[in-house]
Amino acid sequence: MARVRLSVAERRAELLSATVEQIEVRGVAAVRIADVAAALGVSNALVLYHFSTKENLVAAAFAHAAEGDLAHLRALLGRRTTAERRLRAAVRWYAPTGQAKGWRLWIEGWSAALREPTLRTVTRDLDQQWKAAITEVIAEGVAAGEFRCPDPQGAALRLTALLDGLAVQQTAYEGTVPRGRMRAWVDEALDRELGLVPARPTTA
Template sequence: MARVRLSVAERREELLRAAVGQIEERGVVAVRIADVASALGVSNALVLYHFSTKEKLVAAAFAHAAEGDLAELGKLLGRRTTALRRLRSAVRWYAPTGPAKGWRLWIEGWAAALREPALREVTRDLDRRWKAALAEVIEEGVAAGEFRCPDPSATALRLTALLDGLAVQLTSYGGAGAGAVSRTRAQEWVDEALARELGLDTGTPSTGPAQSSS
């Protein structure tokens, strides 16, 4: 059967999805243009037509993955419910114990960003936008009287630092072995940190009505 002819935008999207998959499987250093081409059954020349170097392909693949993550975050934070429920939902989705995929990809990206300026800007932009989105919903919760938080930006930074650190632990060590963090324990720490940052009783139910702080 002949391949369906794709538009430039569709082909680029297909190549980026394949590149993300290959980076997750092989790692940034080991992945080659040929791996991406082989995954789709196309020529190396086609990949190079759209992305002239491996470095540009990798940076674009991470940017593509970042936009996907941010789009999902936007859906979670845009729901018609309390700020507390939206915040908990987003944090649990993003946490390494939640349904969010791609932690191996982002750990690869952080490591590669130490050497690649273009990739470093992609990871910085994702980090900035994620923190800004969390800070915004925290500000909404404070304004609505759902909880207390004197510095939403600092809280967003501390929460993401905890989540990123736990992701490295769980992805690298798999929650097994002496001193390793279990998934259950990690989720407990995330819930406790969120409650502490917002001045909530740690017994506040995650799915129940938000507790107002007076």
């Protein structure tokens, strides 16, 4: 059966999705242009036509993978409710005990970014977008008098650092920290950053 002719945008999206899948299976270091091409039944030359190098392909694949998560984050933070409720919803979704997907992929990306400047630029930009979105809502809550936080940017950095670190633990050493305890730590950290009384005990 002949392959359906795709537009440039559709072809790029297909290649990026296949690259994400190959990275999840093989890891960034081991994945090859040939693996992506073989998965789709296309030539290596077609992949290189669209992305020039493996480094460009991998970086674009991470940006592609993040689009859905960033869109969902912005939807949660854009709801017509209090800043505190929006923040709690976003943090609980993004936390390693929540419904956000792809932690294994992102840990792969952080590791590879240490050696690949193109990927490092992309992952840094995505990280900054996440922190900026959290910072903005914390600042909105402060302005509305919902809570106290003298440094919204610092609070966003500390919260995301905690979530990322817990995700590494949960992904690499699943079961090291009980999920209930991990959720409690995240809630406690958010309460502390917002100057609120803890909503629940911190034991599992």
